Amino acid sequence: MDSDNHLNARRPEVIIEANIPFIRGILEPVADVSYLEPERFTPETVATADAIVTRTRVKCCEDLLGESRVSFIASATIGLDHVDLPWCRSHGITVVNAPGCNAPAVAQYVFASLLSLPDFGPLDGKTLGVVGVGNVGRIVADWGERLGMRVMRCDPPRALAEGATGFSSIEEIAADADAITFHTPLTRSGDCPTYH
Known part of the structure; x- marks a missing residue:
């Protein structure tokens, strides 16, 4: 029974900002991954995404995420000025960043x-x-x-x-x-x- 559930499990959909270095190939074994330029992150392109990986050029707020199923945002940045943290928290979206990374x-x-x-x-x-x-x-x-x-x-x-x-x-x-x-x-x- 468990093996049947495993076979029917949907792979998470992840959208990654195309300009983030060294990330290509990392998540592909466990997720369906798309790479987009920052300007191509739109409500339509993120609508079915479970997670996004971004930097500061993508504004993560209700306008972008309001109609999506995104539940996780990873920002390859120190700061989170581009993320509406209160809105994300109130909608159950986990947000992580990388302080000290650069x-x-x-x-x-x-x-x-x-x-x-x-x-x-x-x-x-x-x-x-x-x-x-x-x-x-x-x-x-x-x-x-x-x-x-x-x-x-x-x-x-x-x-x-x-x-x-x-x-x-x-x-x-x-x-x-x-x-x-x-x-x-x-x-x-x-x-x-x-x-x-």
Whole structure:
């Protein structure tokens, strides 16, 4: 009997954003998978999907998902600004993301960008302001110090939780840093909103 149910079980339908690297072939053994460009995610194309795997260009909200059977969203991103979390929760849609997944790559980009500035000069002896000292900011700050930079850290939520020692204000960083890099989530409420 169990083998009959197994044979009649429907394979889940998964739609994956086509530009996500290294994912092709991973889910095919267990699901029917389609790859779409971000602009092709429409209410019609996701209507029969059980799950979607996306990045920030696909806005996961009622307009897209309201008539679908999507019950799972995986975002290959750190942030979830593109997902209407309250709506998804209220409709039983599980949402997961990948915090920290690209932290070293972002740090590499920061230092490559600084080194490419024609008038910036060598990093050794420069002052780097790091605003947001979480997954990415910690790596940037650590690498900056290893490269001989003076690093100023600004992270108001951490300063509130851990004490102000070791943290600078945004005003201090703006006055003293040769370069400032931001690694904060977009928040509009709470004690330390980052919006604007």
